[in-house]
Amino acid sequence: NAGVMQNPRHLVRRRGQEARLRCSPMKGHSHVYWYRQLPEEGLKFMVYLQKENIIDESGMPKERFSAEFPKEGPSILRIQQVVRGDSAAYFCASSLQREGRGKQFFGPGTRLTVL
Protein backbone atom coordinates (compact mmCIF):
# COMPACT_ATOMS: atom_id res chain seq x y z
CA ASN A 1 0.00 0.00 0.00
CA ALA A 2 1.74 3.12 -1.22
CA GLY A 3 1.92 6.02 1.18
CA VAL A 4 0.83 9.59 0.56
CA MET A 5 2.39 10.84 -2.63
CA GLN A 6 3.22 14.41 -3.47
CA ASN A 7 4.62 15.92 -6.60
CA PRO A 8 6.67 17.65 -7.53
CA ARG A 9 9.10 17.24 -4.66
CA HIS A 10 10.83 20.48 -5.53
CA LEU A 11 9.31 23.40 -7.42
CA VAL A 12 10.96 26.65 -8.42
CA ARG A 13 8.86 29.56 -9.57
CA ARG A 14 9.53 33.22 -10.31
CA ARG A 15 7.48 35.90 -8.63
CA GLY A 16 4.10 36.26 -10.29
CA GLN A 17 3.93 32.72 -11.64
CA GLU A 18 1.50 30.03 -10.55
CA ALA A 19 2.42 27.00 -8.45
CA ARG A 20 0.42 23.77 -8.52
CA LEU A 21 1.10 21.16 -5.88
CA ARG A 22 -0.39 17.69 -6.11
CA CYS A 23 -1.23 15.17 -3.44
CA SER A 24 -2.46 11.61 -3.84
CA PRO A 25 -3.75 10.23 -0.54
CA MET A 26 -3.21 6.73 0.70
CA LYS A 27 -5.46 4.15 -0.90
CA GLY A 28 -8.86 4.20 0.70
CA HIS A 29 -8.35 7.56 2.41
CA SER A 30 -10.91 10.22 1.58
CA HIS A 31 -9.71 12.96 3.92
CA VAL A 32 -6.88 15.26 2.86
CA TYR A 33 -5.13 18.04 4.75
CA TRP A 34 -2.58 20.58 3.60
CA TYR A 35 0.01 22.10 5.92
CA ARG A 36 2.75 24.65 5.33
CA GLN A 37 6.14 24.73 7.05
CA LEU A 38 7.91 28.04 6.80
CA PRO A 39 11.63 28.27 7.60
CA GLU A 40 12.18 28.17 11.38
CA GLU A 41 8.44 27.77 11.93
CA GLY A 42 6.27 24.84 12.88
CA LEU A 43 3.78 23.25 10.57
CA LYS A 44 0.64 25.30 10.13
CA PHE A 45 -2.69 23.91 8.99
CA MET A 46 -4.05 25.34 5.77
CA VAL A 47 -7.06 23.40 4.55
CA TYR A 48 -9.01 20.16 5.10
CA LEU A 49 -10.87 18.55 2.22
CA GLN A 50 -12.95 15.53 1.47
CA LYS A 51 -13.82 14.43 -2.02
CA GLU A 52 -15.36 17.40 -3.85
CA ASN A 53 -15.76 19.37 -0.62
CA ILE A 54 -13.74 21.89 1.34
CA ILE A 55 -14.47 21.20 4.99
CA ASP A 56 -12.22 23.70 6.75
CA GLU A 57 -10.12 26.36 5.06
CA SER A 58 -9.52 28.49 8.13
CA GLY A 59 -5.76 28.34 7.65
CA MET A 60 -5.70 29.38 4.02
CA PRO A 61 -4.61 32.89 3.09
CA LYS A 62 -7.63 34.74 1.75
CA GLU A 63 -6.07 35.60 -1.58
CA ARG A 64 -4.07 33.70 -4.20
CA PHE A 65 -4.45 30.29 -2.53
CA SER A 66 -7.02 27.66 -3.44
CA ALA A 67 -7.41 23.93 -2.99
CA GLU A 68 -9.52 21.20 -4.48
CA PHE A 69 -10.00 17.47 -4.14
CA PRO A 70 -11.98 16.29 -7.16
CA LYS A 71 -13.93 13.07 -7.39
CA GLU A 72 -11.18 11.63 -9.55
CA GLY A 73 -7.51 12.43 -9.29
CA PRO A 74 -5.24 14.04 -6.75
CA SER A 75 -5.84 16.97 -4.47
CA ILE A 76 -4.39 20.20 -5.82
CA LEU A 77 -3.09 23.18 -3.88
CA ARG A 78 -2.84 26.16 -6.19
CA ILE A 79 -0.95 29.34 -5.48
CA GLN A 80 -1.45 32.17 -7.93
CA GLN A 81 1.00 35.04 -8.44
CA VAL A 82 3.54 33.61 -6.04
CA VAL A 83 5.66 35.91 -3.88
CA ARG A 84 8.93 35.21 -2.08
CA GLY A 85 7.08 34.74 1.20
CA ASP A 86 5.37 31.67 -0.27
CA SER A 87 8.68 29.82 -0.24
CA ALA A 88 8.13 26.93 2.16
CA ALA A 89 7.62 23.20 2.42
CA TYR A 90 4.04 22.18 1.74
CA PHE A 91 2.90 18.90 3.24
CA CYS A 92 -0.15 16.88 2.47
CA ALA A 93 -1.62 14.34 4.88
CA SER A 94 -4.47 11.89 4.56
CA SER A 95 -6.57 9.93 6.99
CA LEU A 96 -9.13 7.20 6.87
CA GLN A 97 -11.47 8.95 9.27
CA ARG A 98 -12.45 12.55 9.76
CA GLU A 99 -9.94 14.78 11.46
CA GLY A 100 -9.64 14.42 15.15
CA ARG A 101 -10.52 10.74 14.98
CA GLY A 102 -7.89 9.18 12.78
CA LYS A 103 -4.15 9.13 12.44
CA GLN A 104 -2.87 11.42 9.73
CA PHE A 105 -0.24 10.08 7.37
CA PHE A 106 2.04 12.62 5.78
CA GLY A 107 3.60 12.81 2.34
CA PRO A 108 7.23 13.78 1.68
CA GLY A 109 6.31 17.38 0.96
CA THR A 110 6.83 19.80 -1.90
CA ARG A 111 9.51 22.38 -1.37
CA LEU A 112 8.57 25.56 -3.16
CA THR A 113 11.20 28.17 -3.88
CA VAL A 114 10.13 31.52 -5.27
CA LEU A 115 12.89 33.49 -6.96
Place this chain on the structure above:
Amino acid sequence: KQEVTQIPAALSVPEGENLVLNCSFTDSAIYNLQWFRQDPGKGLTSLLLIQSSQREQTSGRLNASLDKSSGRSTLYIAASQPGDSATYLCAAGGQAGTALIFGKGTTLSVSS
Protein backbone atom coordinates in the same frame (compact mmCIF):
# COMPACT_ATOMS: atom_id res chain seq x y z
CA LYS B 1 -6.91 28.94 20.70
CA GLN B 2 -4.73 25.84 21.07
CA GLU B 3 -1.00 26.41 21.41
CA VAL B 4 1.58 23.63 21.53
CA THR B 5 5.04 24.14 22.99
CA GLN B 6 7.99 21.80 22.91
CA ILE B 7 10.93 22.00 25.26
CA PRO B 8 13.85 21.85 24.77
CA ALA B 9 14.22 23.16 21.23
CA ALA B 10 17.43 21.16 20.84
CA LEU B 11 19.04 18.29 22.71
CA SER B 12 22.39 16.54 22.35
CA VAL B 13 23.09 13.25 24.10
CA PRO B 14 25.66 10.46 23.85
CA GLU B 15 24.59 7.12 22.46
CA GLY B 16 22.89 4.83 24.95
CA GLU B 17 21.24 7.49 27.06
CA ASN B 18 17.57 7.44 27.90
CA LEU B 19 15.88 10.76 27.23
CA VAL B 20 12.57 12.56 27.53
CA LEU B 21 11.08 15.10 25.16
CA ASN B 22 8.37 17.37 26.45
CA CYS B 23 5.24 18.74 24.84
CA SER B 24 2.66 21.01 26.45
CA PHE B 25 -0.68 22.25 25.15
CA THR B 26 -2.94 25.02 26.40
CA ASP B 27 -6.38 23.55 25.66
CA SER B 28 -7.00 20.21 27.34
CA ALA B 29 -10.02 19.49 25.11
CA ILE B 30 -8.00 17.47 22.64
CA TYR B 31 -9.08 14.37 20.76
CA ASN B 32 -5.63 12.89 20.39
CA LEU B 33 -1.94 13.67 20.61
CA GLN B 34 0.44 12.52 17.92
CA TRP B 35 4.24 12.35 17.89
CA PHE B 36 6.14 12.58 14.62
CA ARG B 37 9.71 12.34 13.48
CA GLN B 38 11.07 14.57 10.73
CA ASP B 39 14.48 14.05 9.13
CA PRO B 40 16.16 17.04 7.43
CA GLY B 41 14.50 17.83 4.12
CA LYS B 42 12.04 14.98 4.53
CA GLY B 43 8.42 14.45 5.40
CA LEU B 44 6.90 13.41 8.68
CA THR B 45 6.82 9.89 10.02
CA SER B 46 4.14 9.14 12.58
CA LEU B 47 5.61 7.53 15.67
CA LEU B 48 2.80 7.24 18.19
CA LEU B 49 -0.82 8.34 18.48
CA ILE B 50 -2.48 8.63 21.87
CA GLN B 51 -6.24 8.98 21.98
CA SER B 52 -7.62 11.31 24.65
CA SER B 53 -8.97 8.35 26.63
CA GLN B 54 -5.52 6.74 26.80
CA ARG B 55 -2.60 7.45 29.11
CA GLU B 56 0.27 6.10 27.05
CA GLN B 57 1.37 4.25 23.95
CA THR B 58 4.52 2.20 23.35
CA SER B 59 6.37 1.18 20.23
CA GLY B 60 9.74 -0.47 20.59
CA ARG B 61 12.09 1.88 22.40
CA LEU B 62 9.54 4.69 22.35
CA ASN B 63 6.93 5.43 24.97
CA ALA B 64 4.57 8.39 24.85
CA SER B 65 2.41 9.51 27.74
CA LEU B 66 -0.51 11.90 27.90
CA ASP B 67 -1.84 13.88 30.85
CA LYS B 68 -4.75 15.94 29.63
CA SER B 69 -5.45 17.58 32.98
CA SER B 70 -1.98 19.13 33.11
CA GLY B 71 -1.77 19.70 29.36
CA ARG B 72 1.37 17.63 28.91
CA SER B 73 2.74 14.79 26.87
CA THR B 74 6.19 13.23 26.98
CA LEU B 75 8.08 11.08 24.53
CA TYR B 76 10.54 8.74 26.20
CA ILE B 77 13.32 7.25 24.09
CA ALA B 78 15.24 4.39 25.64
CA ALA B 79 18.84 3.52 24.82
CA SER B 80 19.22 6.25 22.22
CA GLN B 81 21.09 5.55 18.97
CA PRO B 82 22.69 7.85 16.37
CA GLY B 83 19.88 6.86 14.01
CA ASP B 84 17.43 8.55 16.38
CA SER B 85 18.89 11.93 15.42
CA ALA B 86 16.03 13.94 13.92
CA THR B 87 13.45 16.57 14.80
CA TYR B 88 10.56 15.31 16.89
CA LEU B 89 7.22 17.05 16.59
CA CYS B 90 4.13 16.72 18.72
CA ALA B 91 0.72 17.68 17.45
CA ALA B 92 -2.62 18.04 19.19
CA GLY B 93 -5.83 16.97 17.45
CA GLY B 94 -8.74 19.17 18.49
CA GLN B 95 -12.01 17.78 19.74
CA ALA B 96 -14.06 20.22 17.71
CA GLY B 97 -12.76 18.77 14.50
CA THR B 98 -9.96 21.23 14.00
CA ALA B 99 -6.78 20.15 12.32
CA LEU B 100 -3.54 19.14 14.02
CA ILE B 101 -1.77 21.92 15.89
CA PHE B 102 1.97 21.40 15.88
CA GLY B 103 4.75 22.44 18.20
CA LYS B 104 7.97 23.72 16.68
CA GLY B 105 9.80 20.53 17.53
CA THR B 106 12.82 19.29 19.45
CA THR B 107 15.91 18.62 17.37
CA LEU B 108 17.73 15.62 18.81
CA SER B 109 21.34 14.77 18.13
CA VAL B 110 22.72 11.45 19.37
CA SER B 111 26.49 11.10 19.14
CA SER B 112 28.30 7.79 18.85
